[in-house]
Amino acid sequence: MAKRGEDGESSDCGTPIVLDALVKHWPAVTKWRDGAYLDEIVGDRTVPVELGKTYVDDAWSQKLMTMREFMDAYVDGDDDESTRRASGGADVGYLAQHELFEQCPELKRDIEEPLYCALGTGTVCAVNAWFGPAHTESPAHTDPHHNLLCQVIGVKRVRLFAPSETPKMYPRDAPMSNTSRVDVMHPNLDEFPLFVDVEFIDATLYPGDALYIPPGWWHRVKAATVSFSVSYWWD
Structure with a gap:
């Protein structure tokens, strides 16, 4: 963990922790760096791609396309190109929270x-893929399950807030009450004054690392590079 808010306390439901190199032995850590391999295994599969900065933006939308079309349009190229897209040159494309491994058992191997x-106490209820260029982002939100976020390709940065910080997170109205109204990296303190003394933890994930996120913990996730992650939810 890179940083923790002063006097931060852990939650009764658990504490986030980075598990260094937990999945470094996965074949995916090596194989998925090769775009040609991904193209061969899943290139023809049709997937839902999120378009826009984050899912709370007015301009956000989704589009069905093949993985090959997605990689050609949004993932291939260097991180400077990703920066141009994120700054408004073109839409950011993100394959987010998709059960790709049920769709493609070959990749699951x-x-x-x-x-x-x-x-x-229960079993895994969802295994999701998160794949996209640098600067793809999930705004601060909570999940109802235990969450193990496994980093396969690239680098992701996560900022976490305990459930006790919920009043300072200004949750949105239903049905998006699990998502904060605050841009937690650039907060408007005139609009969200309670956020001024919010406590947080920062974590950086490298290939092979995993982050355990307990239920109810707020987390904002952003890719620093082209990134492929796998998340496991369980009860």
Whole structure:
């Protein structure tokens, strides 16, 4: 963990922790760096791609396209091109929270469910893929399940806030009450004054690392590079 808010306390439901190199042994950590391999295995698959900065933006939309079309349009190229897109030169495309491994069992063979996911009282209820260029972002939100975010390709940065900070996070109205109204990296303190003394934890994930996020913890996630992550939710 890179930083923790002063006097921060852990939550009764658990504490986030980075598990260094937990999934470094996955074949995916090596294989998925090769765009030609991904194209061969999943290039023809049709997937839902999110277009726009984040899912709370007015201009946000979704579009169905093949993985090959998605990679050609949004992922291939260097991070300078990703920066241009993120600054308004073109839409940012993100394959986010998609059950790609149910759609493509061949790709599922490159990953392995971590034993860590057996520590709850139930079973894994969702395994999702998160794939996109640099600067793809999920705004601060909570999930109802235990969450193990496994970083396969690239680097992601996560800022986390305990459930006790919820009043300072200014949740949106239903049905998006699990998402904050605050841009947590550039908060408008005139509009959200309680956020001024919010406490947080920062984490950076590199290929092979995993981050455990307990239920109810707010987390904002942003890719620093082209990134492919896998998340496991369990009860």
